[in-house]
Amino acid sequence: MLHDNIKFLRAKTNLSQTELANLLGVSHGSISYYESGAREPNAITVILYARVFGIFVEELCGELKKETRDKFNTQCIVINPDSLDARRFGVQAVENAKCMIKDLRDDLQHRVTQKELSKRVGISIKSIQNYEGERQKCIPGIEKATRIADALLVIVEELYQV
Secondary structure (H helix, E strand, C coil): CHHHHHHHHHHHCCCCHHHHHHHHCCCHHHHHHHHHCCCCCEHHHHHHHHHHHCCCHHHHHCCCCHHHHHHHHHCCCCCCHHHCCHHHCHHHHHHHCEECHHHHHHCCCCCCCHHHHHHHHCCCHHHHHHHHCCCCCCCCEHHHHHHHHHHCCCCHHHHEEC
16 A cells, blocks of 8 residues: 555656655665565655655555545645755655654653563564664664554654654
């Protein structure tokens, strides 16, 4: 569903794969893989996609609302990549992204240990540690990010300050 939505929204906004790739700071090949469903973008890339198209991650990854489909089907929505603030998108946004998983886990409302989160989400403690690590080079795919967000009772966009 994600790949269909990405392809639909890109086409409806008159962005070429190359323009979208440049905007998101990924290769043209990555866009092609994402649209074909051969590869899944990581959570930060999906957050940036949603931001480009002005919708929430949950909608991008699931069933597009009728209003969203109608809006993109009936209106000529043109996204001019040159008019978008580069700090909010692409390589710079990914490099500046801050993982909030540990902060959310430690929040008074959640108070969840890495072990508890690991059990709730069904991924290893090592993976949780890698996502929360100092370097934060390890970014979960959108499916895992969605499970983590659900376990912490937040939306995916709250896992990363992008």
